[in-house]
Amino acid sequence: MKLIADFHTHTTYSHGKGSIETNALAAIAKGLNSIAITDHGPGHRFYGVRRAKFAKMREETDALNVKYAGKIKILLGLELNLLSLEGETDYPHEQANLFDFFLMGYHRGVFPKSGLLSFTIKKRAPEAIERNTRAICLALERYPIKIVSHPGEYIPLDITLLAKAAVKTGAALEINASHPAITPEQIKLAKAEGARFVLSSDAHTPERVGDFGAALRLAMEAGLSEHDVINASSTNL
Numbered sequence: 001m002k003l004i005a006d007f008h009t010h011t012t013y014s015h016g017k018g019s020i021e022t023n024a025l026a027a028i029a030k031g032l033n034s035i036a037i038t039d040h041g042p043g044h045r046f047y048g049v050r051r052a053k054f055a056k057m058r059e060e061t062d063a064l065n066v067k068y069a070g071k072i073k074i075l076l077g078l079e080l081n082l083l084s085l086e087g088e089t090d091y092p093h094e095q096a097n098l099f100d101f102f103l104m105g106y107h108r109g110v111f112p113k114s115g116l117l118s119f120t121i122k123k124r125a126p127e128a129i130e131r132n133t134r135a136i137c138l139a140l141e142r143y144p145i146k147i148v149s150h151p152g153e154y155i156p157l158d159i160t161l162l163a164k165a166a167v168k169t170g171a172a173l174e175i176n177a178s179h180p181a182i183t184p185e186q187i188k189l190a191k192a193e194g195a196r197f198v199l200s201s202d203a204h205t206p207e208r209v210g211d212f213g214a215a216l217r218l219a220m221e222a223g224l225s226e227h228d229v230i231n232a233s234s235t236n237l
Contacts, residue, residue, distance in 0.1 A: 001216065001219065001220070001224075001225070001226055001229065001232050002226075002232065003032075003199055003210075003212050003216075003229070003231050003232050004032055004033045004034065004231060004232065005032055005033055005034035005035065005036070005231040006027060006030075006032055006034075006035050006036065006200060006201050006203070006209055006210050006212075006231070007034075007035075007036040007038070007075070007077070007103075007147060007198055007200055007231055007237065008036065008038050008077075008079070008103060008147070008149065008174065008176070008198075008200035008201065008202045008203075009023050009035060009036065009037060009038060009201060009202070009203040009204075009208075009209055010037075010038065010039055010040070010202070010203065010204045011023060011037055011039055013037075013039040013049050013053060013057060014039035014040040014044075014047045014048065014049055015040070015046070015047040015204065016039070016203070016204045016205065017204060017205040017206070018205055018206035020037050020057070020060050020061060020064060020074065021060075021064055022206040023035060023037060023203070023206050023209050024064055024068060024072050024074050025206070026203075026206040026207065026209035026210065027072055027209050027210060028068070028071050028072050030209065030210035031210075032072065032209075032210055033072070033073060034072065034073040034074075034075065034231075035072060035073075035074055035075070035209065036074075036075040036076070036077045036100070036101070037057070037061065037074065037075070037076055037077065038077040038078060038079045038103055039057075039078065039079065040078075040079050040081065040107070041078050041079060041080045041081050041089070041090040041091075041092070042090050042092070043080070043081040043083050043089065043090030043110050043111050044081050044090075044107060044109055044110050044111075045109050045110065045111050046109050047109070048081070048090070049078070051092060051095065054092065054095045054098050054099075055095075055098060057076060057098070058076055058098040058099075061074050061075075061076040075100040075101065075237075076098070076099050076100050077099060077100060077101045077102060077103060078092070078099050078102055078103070079102075079103045079104070079105065079149055080102055080103065080104040080105075080139075080143065080145065081104070081105075081106075081107050081110045082104060082105065082106045082107075082110075082135060082136060082139055083110055083111065083112055083113045084112065084113040084135065085131055085134070085135045086113075086135070086138060087134075087135050087136070087137070087138025087139035087140075087141070087142050088113045088139070088142075089104055089139055089142075089143055090110075090111075091142075091143045096144075100237075101144075101146040101147075101237050102143065102144060102145050102146060102147075103145065103146065103147040103148070103149045103174070104136075104139055104140075104143065104145045104147075104148060104149060105148060105149025105150055105151070105153070105174075106132075106136070106153070106154055106155050107154070108154060128156065129156050129157060129158050130158065132155045132156060132157055133157045133158040133161045133162055134161075136148065136151075136157065136162060136165070137161065137162065137165035140165050140166065140168075140169040140171055141165070141169065145169070145171050146170075146171055146172065146237045147171060147172050147173075147174050147198055147200075147237075148162070148166060148171055148172070148173050148174060149174050149176065149202075150174055150176040150179040150181050150182075150202070151173055151174065151181065151182055152181035152182050152183075152186065153176070153179045153181035154181075159182070159186040159189050159190050160189050160190070160193060162190070163189065163190035163191075163192075163193035163194070163195040164193050166190075166195050166196075167193060167194045167195055172195075172196045172197055172198040172230050172237075173190055173195050173196070173197050173198075174197070174198050174199075174200050175187065175197055175198070175199050175200070175215040175218050175219055176200055176202050176215060177199070177200065177201050177202060177211055177212050177213060177214040177215040177216075178201065178202035178203075178204075178208070178214075179202060180214045180215065180218055182218065183218075184218055184221040184222040185222075187218060187219070187222035187224065188222050188223065191222070191223075191224065191228060196228060196229070196230055197219065197224060197228055197229050197230070198229065198230050198231050199212050199215040199216060199219060199229055199231060199232075200212070200215065200231075201215075
């Protein structure tokens, strides 16, 4: 499987080590057609991008797309944070037009709105799994989310229910090379529901851009083909 885009990378705007340009240059060196810059939304207390920086990120991305036209397509995304059991996130309503797409996942260290304690208790009781999954499904219904970031990382989920919601809303499930929380068995269950996937590096340094190794191994073990993976056959989200 040849992957042609990396839709999940971080820069110094959040807690990455490289700039938008150095990530783009790394993607070019890896032979990718497209890269997305997806720093954390402002709801993260430690790594969130301040809203005042959004316009600057957009301007920088647009300028680099002109500079590297024909070599790489640079998308500006934002990795939203799940903030409550009601599916609330830090979606930037007034500035949403500055971004090309949105990812969303649960992260520790966020500014909670309500019900967050249920996420942080590491239980695999059926009721906890149901609450967690319902929260993400509600977020998919409320916001234009294209990718569910590292499903199963930090909180247990019902992958079948999540896959059904993702198919309904058109979101892809991520197989994350840096946080390979999803298992081959879960990938198979999600595929059976018609889910599509995206393999990402979740790079925090330019050197890791396009490093899909762990994600590729999971995808191969689960029997995925290029038709199941959106960044294997197209750079369109």
